Amino acid sequence: MDVLSNEVIDQLKERKSVRVFTDQEVSAEVKQILFASAAEAPTAGNQQLYTILDITDGELKKRLSVLCDNQAFIASAPVVLIFCADMLKWLDAYREAGLDHRPAGAGDLFISMDDALIASQNVVTAAQSLGLGSCYIGDIMENCEAVREALCLPEMIFPAAMLVIGYPTQQQLNRTKPARFPMDFIVMENTYRRRTGEELREMFRKDTEPAGKSFEEWIAAFCKRKYESGFSREMTRSVEKYLDDYRRK
Amino acid sequence: MDVLSNEVIDQLKERKSVRVFTDQEVSAEVKQILFASAAEAPTAGNQQLYTILDITDGELKKRLSVLCDNQAFIASAPVVLIFCADMLKWLDAYREAGLDHRPAGAGDLFISMDDALIASQNVVTAAQSLGLGSCYIGDIMENCEAVREALCLPEMIFPAAMLVIGYPTQQQLNRTKPARFPMDFIVMENTYRRRTGEELREMFRKDTEPAGKSFEEWIAAFCKRKYESGFSREMTRSVEKYLDDYRRK
Numbered sequence: 001m002d003v004l005s006n007e008v009i010d011q012l013k014e015r016k017s018v019r020v021f022t023d024q025e026v027s028a029e030v031k032q033i034l035f036a037s038a039a040e041a042p043t044a045g046n047q048q049l050y051t052i053l054d055i056t057d058g059e060l061k062k063r064l065s066v067l068c069d070n071q072a073f074i075a076s077a078p079v080v081l082i083f084c085a086d087m088l089k090w091l092d093a094y095r096e097a098g099l100d101h102r103p104a105g106a107g108d109l110f111i112s113m114d115d116a117l118i119a120s121q122n123v124v125t126a127a128q129s130l131g132l133g134s135c136y137i138g139d140i141m142e143n144c145e146a147v148r149e150a151l152c153l154p155e156m157i158f159p160a161a162m163l164v165i166g167y168p169t170q171q172q173l174n175r176t177k178p179a180r181f182p183m184d185f186i187v188m189e190n191t192y193r194r195r196t197g198e199e200l201r202e203m204f205r206k207d208t209e210p211a212g213k214s215f216e217e218w219i220a221a222f223c224k225r226k227y228e229s230g231f232s233r234e235m236t237r238s239v240e241k242y243l244d245d246y247r248r249k
Numbered sequence: 250m251d252v253l254s255n256e257v258i259d260q261l262k263e264r265k266s267v268r269v270f271t272d273q274e275v276s277a278e279v280k281q282i283l284f285a286s287a288a289e290a291p292t293a294g295n296q297q298l299y300t301i302l303d304i305t306d307g308e309l310k311k312r313l314s315v316l317c318d319n320q321a322f323i324a325s326a327p328v329v330l331i332f333c334a335d336m337l338k339w340l341d342a343y344r345e346a347g348l349d350h351r352p353a354g355a356g357d358l359f360i361s362m363d364d365a366l367i368a369s370q371n372v373v374t375a376a377q378s379l380g381l382g383s384c385y386i387g388d389i390m391e392n393c394e395a396v397r398e399a400l401c402l403p404e405m406i407f408p409a410a411m412l413v414i415g416y417p418t419q420q421q422l423n424r425t426k427p428a429r430f431p432m433d434f435i436v437m438e439n440t441y442r443r444r445t446g447e448e449l450r451e452m453f454r455k456d457t458e459p460a461g462k463s464f465e466e467w468i469a470a471f472c473k474r475k476y477e478s479g480f481s482r483e484m485t486r487s488v489e490k491y492l493d494d495y496r497r498k
Contacts, residue, residue, distance in 0.1 A: 004282055007256040008378035012286045012371050033253055035436050037261045041431040042373060045475050052436045060439055089444055092474065093453065096446040097468035101476060105485025105493060109389050112285050113359070114410060116340060117366035118373075120383075122261050124291060125374055129257035136367075138293050139293040150339050152440040161363060178295045180288040187284050187301045190309055191401040193337055204342065219346035226294050226337065236354025236495075239263040243492075246485075247483060 011128050013044035016177035018071045018133020023164025030130060034079075034165070037126035038119040049087055049112035050119055055080035055149060064152050066140035068162065069231045077164035082140060082151065083120040085112035085158040109246045116160040116237070123163060136161060143235045144241040155245045159244060179206045203234045260377050267382020268322045270415030275327045279379060282329075283414070286375035287324035287368040298336055298361035299368055299409070302400060304329035308482045312399050317388035317411065318480045319407045326413035331389060331400065332369045334361035334407040358407060358495045365409040372412060382417035385410060393490040428455045 031054070038052060052127045055061055058075075058147035063073035074080065078093065087108045094101045120136075127134045148157060180186075185195065185203040195203065199214050226232060280303070287301060304310055307324075323329065328398045331401040334390035336357045343350045369385075376383045389396065389411035396408060429435075434444065444452065450464050475481060 003381075004278055006378050008260050008354065009282060009286060009375055011288045012258050012314060015289065015291070017291060029253055032432070035257060035432055037258060038433055039432065040262045041370070042264070042266060042383075042385050043429075044385070046429075047475075048430055050433060052442065053441060054436055054438050057439050059449075084441065089449070089452075092444060092446075093449045093468050094476070096449050097472075099469060099472055101472060102482070105482075105483030106488045107390065107481065107486075110362070110390060110488050111484065113362065114366055114385075114387060117363055118370045121367045121370035123289070124367075125371075126258050126261055129255050130253075134291075134437070136291050136293070136363075138363060138470055141356065141359060150440075154441065155441055157441055165424045180292075180295075181297055183281070183288065186288055186297060186299075187303055190306050191399075192300065192333065192403065192406055193401070194303060194403055195341060197341075198456075200338070200342045200345050200498050203338075216346045219342055221349060223343050223346075223348055223350060225272050226296075227343070232356065233351070233354075234359065235356030237356075237360050239355045 012125065012134050013035060015124065015128040017135040018166070018168040018172045018176065019164070020169045020172050021076070021078055021133065021134050022169055024078070024167040026132065026166060030132070031079065033130065034123045034126055037122045041119040041122040043115045043118070044111050047090060049090070050113065050116035050230040051080040051084045051157070051248065052086060052119070055082065060150060064140070067143045067146050068143065071137065071139070074137060074164055078166035081123065081157050081163045081165065083161040084153070085109060085116045085160045085162070087112045088154065088156045096214075100144050101201040103248055104156060104246050106243060106246050109243065113158065113160045117148070120161045120163055127165050131167065133172060136163060136164050138235070139231055142231060142238045144238040151182065156166065158242045175203045252365045258303040261374065264373065264377040266384040266415040267415070267421045268384050268413070269418045269421050270325070270327055270382065271418055272422060273327070273416040275381065275415060279329065279381070282316055282379065283375050286371045290366050290368040290371040292367070293360050296339060297364065298334060298339070298364065299365035300333045300335040300338070300406070301368075302333060304331065313389070313411075316387050316392045316395050316399065318391070320386065320388070323386060323388050327415035328413065330412045330414065332365040332371065332407045332410040332412070333402070334358060334365045335405065336361045337405045352497055353405060353495050355492060355495050358492065362407065362409045369410045369412055376414050380416065381414050381423060383414045384411050385412060387484070388480055391480060391487045393487040409493045430455065
């Protein structure tokens with residue numbers, strides 16, 4: 001059974017989010033490896049439909065930490081990367097080549113988002129293997145107008161994912177990775193089947209039991225904290241703004 | 250400089266798309282490792298906002314190969330996985346807990362897509378480390394109505410990514426991985442800056458020179474084949490259909 005365990009799989013398993021970093025800088029050489037790992041990721045038609053913004057300016061990090069739901073640790077992260085879905089560079093190339101082209105649509109945004117996310121996850125994996133911790137910040141999709149201004153994003157450039165990266169503190173290394181759902185609730189054969197109430201209660205046992213809470217209590221608290229939060233509503237408002245760029249005819 | 254090269258980074262670099270597979274089956278044990286690697290991926294608030302459909306039915310594979318722009322190799326791939334963005338299971342849990350909740354919006358779809366893509370890329374990386382080849386099929390986002398019917402997708406379940414996986418043929422192993430853009434054209438510091446015509450011409454030299462084509466020729470042929478193709482237009486139509494589910498008030 002040796003073949004079923006290897007260094008790569010171990011690293012994927014061990015990786016957990018890190019939000020607190022030591023003062024150790026991330027060297028330019030290491031950053032180059034991270035970028036190269038992004039570039040090596042699968043990409044639709046070899047188009048690399050993304051641009052990576054490497055946020056090195058301290059004031060800009062601070063501004064982003066406010067815009068991303070006031071998460072102070074973003075401002076002090078050694079590396080802050082934003083993976084922008086970027087179909088625009090191809091449209092610019094089409095125009096440079098003298099072509100008329102159809103207006104971009106939501107499908108073009110989605111395939112670019114795919115590329116950006118896939119590339120970002122290669123960075124997470126490469127970082128882990130180099131002893132670096134990372135955390136995704138989904139909140140970068142919020143506050144469209146202010147984020148656009150801060151990052152000088154033209155129309156159609158969508159900040160699909162943000163990563164903060166650095167060397168983890170001992171406390172972060174000691175933190176237990178949160179348990180995932182049992183696999184039976186994640187994988188389905190051939191077709192989708194909606195989970196029954198009973199199955200959902202069973203599925204959430206990994207959260208409710210350790211917390212000593214009933215299903216109703218645990219779910220209500222989570223729903224209030226996440227789904228019904230201001231940042232969650234803001235995400236939809238903001239994403240719809242970005243989508244508007246892909247609806248111009 | 251030893252630390253800058255390791256098994257994980259080598260594997261990320263070596264990985265290339267594989268579309269032709271040997272007859273060798275992928276064992277149940279290996280599939281479990283792939284699923285576990287997906288589950289270990291970063292996920293927003295530990296929600297695992299995705300469901301993986303493991304397509305084992307031969308007829309269904311064949312149907313999907315037609316629906317995904319008639320790519321016959323999909324039908325004969327040993328493993329076909331569809332990563333569905335799935336906010337629905339959480340909404341179902343909220344309702345099971347007796348909660349009223351706000352309607353889901355585009356932001357909820359996007360954060361679920363992020364989760365699905367991030368998980369899928371862990372599968373790609375795990376597969377590579379086990380000697381398996383893989384290929385993303387973005388076309389799964391097309392033909393909303395027929396794909397929904399084939400996979401029994403309820404409203405709000407969005408097939409964000411499809412992967413075909415198997416053991417590569419020797420011919421596929423020998424294939425050269427397509428060159429990526431020079432890093433200077435992919436990474437920008439702090440803010441986005443639109444590429445000039447001159448920069449775009451320079452950026453595409455890695456494609457135009459080996460092809461012995463002018464920038465105009467190469468770009469025009471690519472644009473016609475990809476961006477102005479039927480499947481590309483269909484992707485936007487179909488994605489807008491899926492988005493409609495997230496606009497019900």
